[in-house]
Amino acid sequence: xxxxxxxxxxxxxxxxxxxxxxxxxxxxxxxxxxxxxxxxxxxxxxxxxxxxxxxxxxxxxxxxxxxxxxxxxxxxxxxxxxxxxxxxxxxxxxxxxxxxxxxxxxxxxxxxxxxxxxxxxxxxxxxxxxxxxxxxxxxxxxxxxxxxxxxxxxxxxxxxxxxxxxxxxxxxxxxxxxxxxxxxxxxxxxxxxxxxxxxxxxxxxxxxxxxxxxxxxxxxxxxxxxxxxxxxxxxxxxxxxxxxxxxxxxxxxxxxxxxxxxxxxxxxxxxxxxxxxxxxxxxxxxxxxxxxxxxxxxxxxxxxxxxxxxxxxxxxxxxxxxxxxxxxxxxxxxxxxxxxxxxxxxxxxxxxxxxxxxxxxxxxxxxxxxxxxxxxxxxxxxxxxxxxxxxxxxxxxxxxxxxxxxxxxxxxxxxxxxxxxxxxxx
Numbered sequence: 001x002x003x004x005x006x007x008x009x010x011x012x013x014x015x016x017x018x019x020x021x022x023x024x025x026x027x028x029x030x031x032x033x034x035x036x037x038x039x040x041x042x043x044x045x046x047x048x049x050x051x052x053x054x055x056x057x058x059x060x061x062x063x064x065x066x067x068x069x070x071x072x073x074x075x076x077x078x079x080x081x082x083x084x085x086x087x088x089x090x091x092x093x094x095x096x097x098x099x100x101x102x103x104x105x106x107x108x109x110x111x112x113x114x115x116x117x118x119x120x121x122x123x124x125x126x127x128x129x130x131x132x133x134x135x136x137x138x139x140x141x142x143x144x145x146x147x148x149x150x151x152x153x154x155x156x157x158x159x160x161x162x163x164x165x166x167x168x169x170x171x172x173x174x175x176x177x178x179x180x181x182x183x184x185x186x187x188x189x190x191x192x193x194x195x196x197x198x199x200x201x202x203x204x205x206x207x208x209x210x211x212x213x214x215x216x217x218x219x220x221x222x223x224x225x226x227x228x229x230x231x232x233x234x235x236x237x238x239x240x241x242x243x244x245x246x247x248x249x250x251x252x253x254x255x256x257x258x259x260x261x262x263x264x265x266x267x268x269x270x271x272x273x274x275x276x277x278x279x280x281x282x283x284x285x286x287x288x289x290x291x292x293x294x295x296x297x298x299x300x301x302x303x304x305x306x307x308x309x310x311x312x313x314x315x316x317x318x319x320x321x322x323x324x325x326x327x328x329x330x331x332x333x334x335x336x337x338x339x340x341x342x343x344x345x346x347x348x349x350x351x352x353x354x355x356x357x358x359x360x361x362x363x364x365x366x367x368x369x370x371x372x373x374x375x376x377x378x379x380x381x382x383x384x385x386x387x388x389x390x391x392x393x394x395x396x397x398x399x400x401x402x403x404x405x406x407x408x409x410x411x412x413x414x415x416x417x418x419x420x421x422x423x424x425x426x
Contacts, residue, residue, distance in 0.1 A: 043072070172219050
């Protein structure tokens with residue numbers, strides 16, 4: 001601990017106008033209205049708070065992997081993590097900050113001392129960031145997730161949802177600026193909701209280090225919480241920041257609709273969550289490329305393929321001739337809204353919808369499918385996007401609001417479109 005503190009003091013002596021942040025330096029909503037430039041600090045932390053947190057982290061049994069969201073002006077927390085962890089991942093949207101940190105490291109050590117440091121130059125909620133973190137970890141888990149980027153409520157919540165499942169049991173999820181007054185007190189409000197069970201249905205014990213009025217560090221230990229308590233809602237204000245932004249998918253839903261929802265990297269990984277030897281339906285098949293993946297991953301006992309196009313229907317019969325002969329696959333050349341009515345209620349374990357994509361057709365497919373899926377079964381929608389006037393997201397929004405279906409999985413791939421898997425309440 002003494003060595004880390006002395007190294008940090010050396011690192012900070014030529015960074016910013018002062019090394020640490022004090023209460024008098026903190027930007028408040030009133031100070032932003034003055035449109036003035038304020039000094040930067042070598043580390044955007046209070047000295048007593050960050051050193052106490054470092055001492056806590058240094059006593060953990062496992063210190064292999066850390067992910068921090070937000071590099072800061074000079075990357076000084078990344079510098080700290082280099083002394084504590086084997087592998088350090090940082091998500092930072094500003095490439096100039098990353099390059100400047102590299103130069104500062106070279107100047108400090110006299111060499112390029114960044115062998116186990118990884119930098120993801122995207123916004124934390126972008127699919128490429130999630131995919132990159134998973135690829136770098138390579139099946140390993142995080143010992144520490146340190147969230148210190150955008151401080152509005154929706155950004156903190158999004159970072160928590162996207163990355164919390166990458167933290168191992170007993171690992172730490174930490175939040176900086178838990179007393180920050182900016183952004184409508186986004187971080188403090190999030191911490192309150194976390195403690196009261198309004199985020200994931202678990203009342204978390206938030207440990208706090210507070211030596212200032214406006215900063216503070218809070219953390220939870222994964223797997224440690226009190227009794228569940230379900231209440232309250234959240235909504236994201238403003239316009240979505242991208243056609244496949246998870247903030248848009250979650251917009252204006254009661255938070256209980258996302259309780260126990262997991263984020264997955266691809267629709268193939270979503271398929272692996274479906275029960276084997278189940279009865280399923282794929283609505284909108286085209287040439288059957290995804291059908292191959294369903295057969296390989298799920299191996300359903302019955303798979304009903306609905307394809308309206310006659311030419312594609314004939315091609316599917318040829319492609320899956322052996323499965324047709326065995327009775328595992330049935331191909332139906334009808335409008336999905338007609339075909340769905342021909343099955344008994346509660347017949348299917350799951351239905352995958354990837355057909356017309358217009359609002360009017362998708363909403364009708366959803367309400368028809370609702371009856372045909374058994375309790376505890378799944379409805380999966382492909383191509384959720386705000387681009388190309390697709391109506392899937394509009395239909396999804398209406399359907400979830402008006403029914404007892406809840407989100408079970410959301411895929412967050414590097415490609416254009418998101419999948420959502422809904423679970424039927426019993």
